[in-house]
Amino acid sequence: MNWTVDGHEAYAYSGGKVFDPALPCVVFVHGALHDHSVWTLLARWFAHHGHAVLAVDLPGHSQSAGPPRASVESTADWLLALLDAAGVQQAAVVGHSMGSLIALETAARAPERVTRLVMMATAYPMKVSDALMGTAREAPLQAIEMVNVFSLSSTAAKPSYPGPGMWLHGSNRALMRRTQALAQARLGINLFEHDFGVCDRYANGLQAAAAVRCPVTLLLGGRDQMTTPKNTREIAAALKAEVVTLAAGHSLMAEAPDGVLGALRGALA
């Protein structure tokens, strides 16, 4: 479905059902160079089990127009504006990687509107190495290869995502390449460098945590090489979060779709 936010078209996948803002709402926020399609299975499950679902494309990503916001904080403002446009008063917010920081900041900026917060494959601070930022700037396709390998912990994650027969290394690479190419063509920007810069610069995590009022779950990949679980201790303590760790890498939804669904059903119950 499409809404207009700040004069730009904003797309959110509603899980294969007509969006009904009267139902309890779950908002899914993707990470860097990704889009709503990383949430397909979860979005469909929640949409068909009594929820209204908004799996957003962040500005400048895939089907959402407009430039990407310059920071985690301003992207959280965009997300709240999207909720306004969709007629959603309160929602559970689930974010992955960069999206987890946006979810955190959203919960902090509007604590009365966020009923549950789930931060997946997260870390705080989410610093990006100079080497990767440099590669992102100079050779983004090479940087995509690096991130793709770091994001996946196996060459045989079963039953694959969104269904059998998908090669996760190939599909994740194709998604990142396409998102990067679209942003380059439409906006003339290096989205990889932008998104990783947004993660790297975010410095409001602990202050945001202090403002969060809802129950929080951290859902981590025990084999995550992008945002290693050891880098979550401080933010987990600040949020008084329940921490769930799955046997997967950074791409939790793709590598452990059933495990993530089970954890989310618990976290959002």
Add this chain to the structure above:
Amino acid sequence: MPGSSDPGFDTLALHAGAAPDPSTGARAVPIHLSTSFVFENSEHAASLFNMERSGHVYSRISNPTNAVFEERVAALEGGAGAIATASGQAALHLAISTIAGAGSHIVASTALYGGSHNLLSYTLARFGITTTFVKPADIDGWRAAIQPNTRLLFGETLGNPGLDVLDIPTIAAIAHDASLPLLVDSTFTTPWLMKPFEHGADLIFHSATKFLSGHGTVIGGVLVDSGAFDWQASGRFPELSQPYGGFHGMVFSDESTVGAFLLRARREGLRDFGACMSPHTAWLILQGIETLPLRMARHVENTRKVVAFLAAHAMVAGVGYPELESHTSHALARKLLPRGCGSVFSFDLKGSRRQGQAFIEALKIFSHLANVGDCRSLVIHPASTTHFRMDDAALVAAGITPGTIRLSIGLEDPDDLIDDLKRAFKVAERAA
């Protein structure tokens, strides 16, 4: 996983898509000969059917052994995913039927396997899908043949049987300028010799019966999607970008940005047409793929020796192998196929049809049969077998003469293969 890039080709050929079986510890890929898979409960069943979970329901749609095969081929091709099919022809049909219907049009190379030519010329025409054939090197012809109802451009990496090298970068650019995908049949080259996605192709299929299996034991096919083509932006593919009544109004391009084509192909094409692969077949092809790098290197090495022998023989009018400077695709082969041009090629025998028959019947190591890509060497006379349905004009267009003989060079000792050919030439000479 170490390193900052995907594992190499040889590693992927052994490991992609497979890990020790978690329930038994089996190291080799188990053969899951089960039609169906038990649901945990009613909710689990419903969520699998409604694509709220990933998993296996019924082996016509997906199967754990087939999934390993699919992931492995996708990994070797650099694709997003794949679908195993009952044959290479089933893979071609699945590709076309997923994005074309009555009133659609295809632009295809003239240099195709006879079965593919037949499918496009006659069978699909009966269902309202028409094809314009273009010589693979006629670049302007490809562009000119595109119509408002065109849905696909299609050719073979190495055209059958003359081995015209498809100029994939150029033809892909023509396709993309028209917001169309390029499908290639990569059977003759396998991803070890060429990865068409790296040159701009969008969809690949193989007759896995051939080199991927490599042992002449099973019939199978596989269709691979790069995940790069933007079906939604194209505006020509409502099958993928508009609600599909056959799956609760699903819009496949919304469900999966890079997997829309494969989702529809599996949830419509495999479900409704049913040309699925047996798990036993998938397992046998996986055994072949594990040694694909070793076999392809030897296939090419042997072929070069046989080609050199034939090119110098007095009874040979010409050898159609793109590594020879005399081949019209030589320059393209150097660019796109630096590892070699495979092991299937044709040569023209001087002499009568009777001499040609005597030649083939005198061979002892080469087996006279209708297949290629076996570990054993094979021979056939295309005009009277694989391409017999084509009329004279189509034969000429495909580069086939009555004296054309096609060889598929296997993994035997190359000296033995050359001795076999020498013996056959002598018999053919006496038959004049």
